[in-house]
Amino acid sequence: MRRTRRCPDGSAALAQCEDRTFRFLQLPAELLGITVESTSPASLPRGLTQSAPILDYAWYPAASIRDAASFCFVASVRECPVKLLDASDGRLRASYRIVDHRERQIAPHSLAFNPGANRLYCGFEDAIEVFDINCPGEGTRLRTTPTKKSRDGLKGIISALSFAPDMSSGLYAAGTLSPSSPSGSNIAIFSEDAGEAPVMFLGAEDRQHGANYGVRASVSQLMFNPARPYLLYAAFRRMDTIFCWDLRADVSQPLATYEKAPRPINGNERRAATNQRLRFDIDYGGRWLSVGDQDGGISVFDLAAAQPDPATGAGENPPQALPTPRATPIMQFDGHRDAVGSVAFHPLRPLLLSVSGSRHFENATSVSGDGTSDDDDDDDTQDADSASASSAIPEKAPAITRSRQRPQPIALDSSVKLWSFEGNRSRIAEDQVPT
Numbered sequence: 185m186r187r188t189r190r191c192p193d194g195s196a197a198l199a200q201c202e203d204r205t206f207r208f209l210q211l212p213a214e215l216l217g218i219t220v221e222s223t224s225p226a227s228l229p230r231g232l233t234q235s236a237p238i239l240d241y242a243w244y245p246a247a248s249i250r251d252a253a254s255f256c257f258v259a260s261v262r263e264c265p266v267k268l269l270d271a272s273d274g275r276l277r278a279s280y281r282i283v284d285h286r287e288r289q290i291a292p293h294s295l296a297f298n299p300g301a302n303r304l305y306c307g308f309e310d311a312i313e314v315f316d317i318n319c320p321g322e323g324t325r326l327r328t329t330p331t332k333k334s335r336d337g338l339k340g341i342i343s344a345l346s347f348a349p350d351m352s353s354g355l356y357a358a359g360t361l362s363p364s365s366p367s368g369s370n371i372a373i374f375s376e377d378a379g380e381a382p383v384m385f386l387g388a389e390d391r392q393h394g395a396n397y398g399v400r401a402s403v404s405q406l407m408f409n410p411a412r413p414y415l416l417y418a419a420f421r422r423m424d425t426i427f428c429w430d431l432r433a434d435v436s437q438p439l440a441t442y443e444k445a446p447r448p449i450n451g452n453e454r455r456a457a458t459n460q461r462l463r464f465d466i467d468y469g470g471r472w473l474s475v476g477d478q479d480g481g482i483s484v485f486d487l488a489a490a491q492p493d494p495a496t497g498a499g500e501n502p503p504q505a506l507p508t509p510r511a512t513p514i515m516q517f518d519g520h521r522d523a524v525g526s527v528a529f530h531p532l533r534p535l536l537l538s539v540s541g542s543r544h545f546e547n548a549t550s551v552s553g554d555g556t557s558d559d560d561d562d563d564d565t566q567d568a569d570s571a572s573a574s575s576a577i578p579e580k581a582p583a584i585t586r587s588r589q590r591p592q593p594i595a596l597d598s599s600v601k602l603w604s605f606e607g608n609r610s611r612i613a614e615d616q617v618p619t
Contacts, residue, residue: 185539185598187463187526194531195249196228198257198271199539199600200241206232209600232274236262239291245301247271258304260291266306278320282306282313296345296356298376307342307358326380328358338372338382346406348413355383357416359403369398371418373431386429387436399427404461411470419464422457426464426475440509442485444477460523460542467529474536476524480597482538483513521597534605543593
């Protein structure tokens with residue numbers, strides 16, 4: 185399993201799997217605080233198979249299992265138009281095409297709805313395509329960089345998009361897979377009204393390179409705080425740190441950073457850094473942040489603690505920049521036996537959903553040590569007759585045989601778990617997913 189996303193009202197959960205399918209997670213209704221009749225779990229399909237690997241997907245902001253018209257989501261499938269799928273049966277409602285200069289279909293790497301739920305933003309290489317939900321077909325292209333050779337703007341594949349939850353600002357953040365260069369950052373803030381022109385770029389802790397110097401890593405996820413829309417959080421590939429910026433203050437330096445444990449909780453040796461996206465989530469109250477790691481652990485941070493006053497540094501004569509506060513988890517526990525690819529809070533109850541799974545390859549090369557044949561009886565009879573002839577011929581090296589089959593990945597733990605923070609209960613539901 186790669187990722188899971190809850191329906192906005194918490195009535196359903198949809199997971200993205202490695203076998204090119206979407207799977208509805210069968211979670212107990214009594215634990216979610218809803219009635220069985222309202223969810224109708226028997227009517228939901230077990231899986232929705234796609235024609236190619238899935239790059240990204242997003243629920244419609246007003247989706248609810250109780251409203252058939254709004255119960256839908258968009259999906260980005262490789263070399264296919266963006267699909268608006270009916271979540272109840274997988275039926276295609278509409279498609280939105282992104283075509284390059286060679287008439288090829290482009291599948292975006294990131295999808296996001298605006299707060300008004302009337303526009304769909306799709307990020308791909310050096311551009312963002314904007315679609316009107318009510319008008320399927322082609323959209324409006326926003327270039328994030330003037331030209332491919334230009335060093336200005338936001339360059340690379342737009343790997344993450346996130347809108348500020350408030351309706352008034354119209355701001356959204358975009359990040360790329362290209363690491364930040366000394367002359368620019370790979371995270372920019374845009375406005376729906378301003379179009380292609382970035383409002384600002386976000387910097388990192390290294391102030392000596394200037395305000396536009398960002399984090400030297402690929403952006404894997406961006407998310408605004410649901411309760412405080414001026415706070416933006418970002419996760420990066422092969423990094424255990426989540427950065428936070430306050431858009432009201434100096435964005436050339438993070439407001440705070442959140443670092444996971446340097447070693448697994450169970451005491452085993454830490455695995456090598458993975459390129460897999462490990463997505464975090466923030467509860468609707470904006471207080472708790474949870475994220476998994478490649479060793480199966482789950483960490484929970486308190487966002488209200490260790491955050492300085494956002495007004496620090498304001499004024500005509502700001503004081504000297506202080507070091508960025510580094511927060512550590514207030515809770516850690518072993519959740520899975522494999523990488524935790526995604527976690528998701530329930531919007532109404534203190535529940536946390538986690539999914540795990542990662543590709544592991546075994547050595548598919550077999551070597552024949554002695555090089556002998558399987559017909560031992562025939563070899564014994566021929567050795568006596570050809571002893572003199574074989575003595576004059578040099579012996580050949582043992583043959584090395586390789587399997588004709590491509591190595592197939594395996595998952596150490598492909599499971600879904602639902603965690604509760606009520607009382608002393610921890611794990612309350614678990615679902616194993618076939619691999």
